[in-house]
Amino acid sequence: MRKSAVVLLSGGLDSATCLAIAGQRGYRCHALSFDYGQRSTAEIEAARHQAQEQDVAEHRLLKLPLGQFGGSALTDSNIEVPESPGDGIPVTYVPARNTIFLAHALAWAEVLSADAIFIGVNALDYSGYPDCRPEYVEAYQQLIDIATKAGVEGRKISLEAPLIHMSKAEIIRTGTELGVNYSHTLSCYQADGQGLACGQCDSCRLRREGFAAAGIADPTRYRAAVQAVRP
Amino acid sequence: MRKSAVVLLSGGLDSATCLAIAGQRGYRCHALSFDYGQRSTAEIEAARHQAQEQDVAEHRLLKLPLGQFGGSALTDSNIEVPESPGDGIPVTYVPARNTIFLAHALAWAEVLSADAIFIGVNALDYSGYPDCRPEYVEAYQQLIDIATKAGVEGRKISLEAPLIHMSKAEIIRTGTELGVNYSHTLSCYQADGQGLACGQCDSCRLRREGFAAAGIADPTRYRAAVQAVRP
Numbered sequence: 001m002r003k004s005a006v007v008l009l010s011g012g013l014d015s016a017t018c019l020a021i022a023g024q025r026g027y028r029c030h031a032l033s034f035d036y037g038q039r040s041t042a043e044i045e046a047a048r049h050q051a052q053e054q055d056v057a058e059h060r061l062l063k064l065p066l067g068q069f070g071g072s073a074l075t076d077s078n079i080e081v082p083e084s085p086g087d088g089i090p091v092t093y094v095p096a097r098n099t100i101f102l103a104h105a106l107a108w109a110e111v112l113s114a115d116a117i118f119i120g121v122n123a124l125d126y127s128g129y130p131d132c133r134p135e136y137v138e139a140y141q142q143l144i145d146i147a148t149k150a151g152v153e154g155r156k157i158s159l160e161a162p163l164i165h166m167s168k169a170e171i172i173r174t175g176t177e178l179g180v181n182y183s184h185t186l187s188c189y190q191a192d193g194q195g196l197a198c199g200q201c202d203s204c205r206l207r208r209e210g211f212a213a214a215g216i217a218d219p220t221r222y223r224a225a226v227q228a229v230r231p
Numbered sequence: 232m233r234k235s236a237v238v239l240l241s242g243g244l245d246s247a248t249c250l251a252i253a254g255q256r257g258y259r260c261h262a263l264s265f266d267y268g269q270r271s272t273a274e275i276e277a278a279r280h281q282a283q284e285q286d287v288a289e290h291r292l293l294k295l296p297l298g299q300f301g302g303s304a305l306t307d308s309n310i311e312v313p314e315s316p317g318d319g320i321p322v323t324y325v326p327a328r329n330t331i332f333l334a335h336a337l338a339w340a341e342v343l344s345a346d347a348i349f350i351g352v353n354a355l356d357y358s359g360y361p362d363c364r365p366e367y368v369e370a371y372q373q374l375i376d377i378a379t380k381a382g383v384e385g386r387k388i389s390l391e392a393p394l395i396h397m398s399k400a401e402i403i404r405t406g407t408e409l410g411v412n413y414s415h416t417l418s419c420y421q422a423d424g425q426g427l428a429c430g431q432c433d434s435c436r437l438r439r440e441g442f443a444a445a446g447i448a449d450p451t452r453y454r455a456a457v458q459a460v461r462p
Contacts, residue, residue, distance in 0.1 A: 060299065062296045062299065063296060064295070064296075065293045065294060065295075066338065068291065068293065069338050069339050069342045094338075095337070095338040095339075095341035095342055095379070095380070096334055096335070096337040096338035096341060096378065096379070097338075098378075099334040099337055099338075099374070099378050100331070100334040100335060100338060102334075103327055103330040103331040103333075103334040104327070104331060106326070106327040106330055107297065107300050107325075107326040107327035107328075107330075107331060108300050108326075110326035110327060111300045111326055130377065130378055130379055130380060130382065130383045131378050131379075133377070135377050136374075136377050136378055139370075139373050139374040139376075139377045139378070140374060140378075142370050142373065142374075143330070143367075143370045143371060143373075143374050145370075146361065146364070146366050146367050146370045147327065147329075147330050147361055147362050147367055147370070147371075148326070148327070148361055148362075149326070149361060151361065152361045
């Protein structure tokens with residue numbers, strides 16, 4: 001039987017690439033997205049596009065009450081999204097977000113008897129986020145092995161983070177080779193209702209620099225002409 | 232400043248006792264309950280009672296789409312709740328439930344800058360549940376240390392499972408000493424709309440045996456007179 005995976009799909013560039021990698025590795029993919037009160041609901045539309053274009057077995061959208069806790073610029077409109085990153089952990093960090101997302105992925109993986117969970121975390125670009133580091137992925141794998149019926153019965157649910165050590169340019173090159181349509185992805189922290197990116201926030205900047213460094217034309221739809229990035 | 236904790240509060244006997252223990256240890260308690268499509272919504276009413284009676288700083292109820300995945304008799308009405316446990320992991324096991332609950336508790340704990348998270352898991356009575364074992368609690372603690380802003384900054388969020396090695400009778404004796412009103416708790420897997428327990432399911436049986444072994448009158452409201460349990 002073909003092996004299967006639950007793939008976290010945010011609609012961003014990284015998770016779209018992660019989904020393509022899972023597909024290329026032969027997994028039947030079950031994509032999982034979340035509506036958690038993030039500012040850009042256009043992100044969810046992008047996830048729908050990706051799920052469709054990449055022909056997943058199933059795509060589910062779960063509504064989570066994450067914004068209730070506040071504490072992040074991404075879910076709390078009282079906190080401003082900065083244009084450039086400061087020191088330490090960014091205000092765009094959503095407390096325990098990946099821990100919550102992976103917990104739901106794990107529940108679905110158990111019910112599906114899936115072999116793997118894919119998450120598009122990346123340690124290089126997001127060094128400020130504690131839950132994007134290799135040691136985080138390792139600790140979660142250990143938890144999965146102990147937490148699940150599968151683990152107790154000796155079946156492994158493998159937590160895969162194929163982008164963890166890749167640069168943004170490498171991610172973009174890899175995805176482009178796998179046919180990912182990046183015009184249908186959204187990375188901006190403050191995209192508007194039409195899904196147009198601001199071109200200025202930290203996430204936009206990393207994305208633009210990534211396309212420039214990869215030598216690939218940036219297909220992102222920006223609200224206004226943005227200053228060219230020199231590789 | 233007084234130390235604070237997020238306490239998972241299901242409305243069952245164990246979590247009510249766990250909350251009382253956290254309070255006795257001097258924590259300012261923030262109780263967290265979930266509406267996840269469990270069959271007994273009376274459970275949530277019991278949680279409200281406990282939060283009020285035990286005078287918590289705050290009580291939040293989060294709605295989670297756990298039932299969407301199915302795979303458990305507790306959230307899937309197509310799976311029957313058995314009266315006696317079989318071998319292995321029971322059908323009442325909800326995939327990754329504690330992993331999901333703790334992830335949300337962690338998010339709240341981060342936002343509150345709380346010092347601890349309390350969970351009323353118990354290894355003796357629920358040996359069939361992988362996510363009620365001491366090694367599970369340890370693995371989750373390791374994840375918390377790595378996953379959080381607090382952890383990165385050197386502040387500890389301690390995961391406390393004070394009931395983990397206690398028998399049901401010990402739990403009941405402890406809670407009784409701390410003034411827990413067990414008539415306002417619900418353990419039954421198939422309680423009716425009025426919160427009356429069936430007296431027959433696995434969870435009712437454990438509870439009844441616990442009161443009998445503790446030598447304390449069972450205040451549970453059952454649907455019909457149940458056969459006496461001999462200690």
